[in-house]
Amino acid sequence: MAEVLEKKKAGKSQTLKHDKATHMKWLEVMYRVRRFEEKGLFAYSQQKIRGFFHVYIGQEAIAGAIATALRPEDKLVTGYRQHGVALARGLSSSSCMAELYGKSTGCVKGKGGSMHFFSAEHNYFGGNGIVGAQIPIGTGIAFAEKYRGTDNLCVTMFGDGAARQGALYESFNMAMTWQLPVLYICENNLYAMGTSVKRTSNVQDLYKIGSAFDMPSEAVDGMDPAAVHDAFMRAAAHIRSGKGPYYLEIKTYRYRGHSVSDPAKYRTKDELEEYKEKDPVTLIQEKLVNENIASQAEIDAIVQAIDQEIEEAMEFAENSPYPLASELYDDNYAQQDYPYITD
Secondary structure (H helix, E strand, O other), X not given: OOXXXXXXXXXXXXXXXXOHHHHHHHHHHHHHHHHHHHHHHHHHHOOOOOOOOOOOOOOHHHHHHHHHHOOXXXXXXXXXXXXXXXXXXXXXXXXXXXHHOOOOOXXXXXXXXXXXXXXXXXXXXXXXXXXXXXXXXXXXXXXXXXXXXXXOOEEEEEEOOHHHOHHHHHHHHHHHHHOOOEEEEEEEXXXXXXXXXXXXXXXXXXXXXXXXXXXXXXXXXOOOHHHHHHHHHHHHHHHHHHHOOEEEEEEOXXXXXXXXXXXOOOOOHHHHHHHHOOOHHHXXXXXXXXXXXXOHHHHHHHHHHXXXXXXXXXXXXXXXXXXXXXXXXXXXOOOOOOOOOOO
C-alpha cells in the first residue's frame, strides 16, 4: 500500500492515503484511455476504423486502478469493451491504434480488431468478442497458475450482461471448489447493450451473486480510482494468501452507447448528465489541484505529452501497411492429428 502522506491545506492537516506517484499514474492512464477512445471515434467517423467498436469512455477509473494495484505477472482477461484495459496493462497506444485500423503493426497484426487485442508479453489474454466466454477462460488461467505454484492471480473481467451467462455460475462453482487464484470483476455500467440491469434480474446488486458460492464479494465505486485500487488490493491480498477467489462488482457508467451504432435512447439525458458530474478523468485532475497533490503545470505536462502520444499513434496507424493476403492463415492453431485436417 502506498505510504501515507501529510499535506497542509488551508491551515489544516490533511492525510492522503495514496502517494503522489500513484495519483499521477491514475491521471496518466485515465487520460490516455480517454484521448485514445476519443481519437478512435474520430477515425471511425472517417471510416478509417470499421466493424464493431465499443469505447471505454466513462470507465477509465478502473483502468487506472489496474495499472497501480496489480502486478505485471498477474494475468488478465476481459470482454470486448477492452481498449482501456489493454492500455492499462501496458500495450502501446500505437500498436492498439494500428490494430483498430486493421494494420499489420497492430498488437495482433491487424487480425483481431477492436474486440480482440492480445499480448502474451503483457499477460493480457483479450479482448473476447463472445459475451461471457472469457469467464471460464480466466478460471482456467487461474487453474494453471495454481498448478504451477505461483502466487499470481488471474483478473477475469466481464460486464453486467455477461453476469447472466450460465458459464459464470459454473466457473464460480469450480473456482470456489478448487480455491483458484481468480479475481472476478463485473464492470456494471447499468446496461447490457440497451437493456438495463433492472429489466434482466431480480438481483440488481450483482455482487450478491457471489454469496451463493460463499465467495467473498463486495460492491465498489467505479468512478473513483482510489476506491477501485483499494478494492483490488484487498482482493489480491486475499487471493495471494491462498484463500481462493474474490468477486468485485464495480459500479461504473459508459458515457457513449453500447457501440458506435447505438444512439442510447433507452436512457434519459438527465441520467447521463448526472453521471457526467462524476467524470473520473475530470475529477482526478481537480483532486490533484484541490488537495495540493500536484501543480497545474505538472498536470498540463502529462496531458500535453499524452496528446502528442495519441497523435503519433494515429500517424503510426495511418502510415502502417495492411496485412498481406498471403498471411491469412498464419498464426492460426490447427491440431495436426485431427482426422479432418489434410495437407
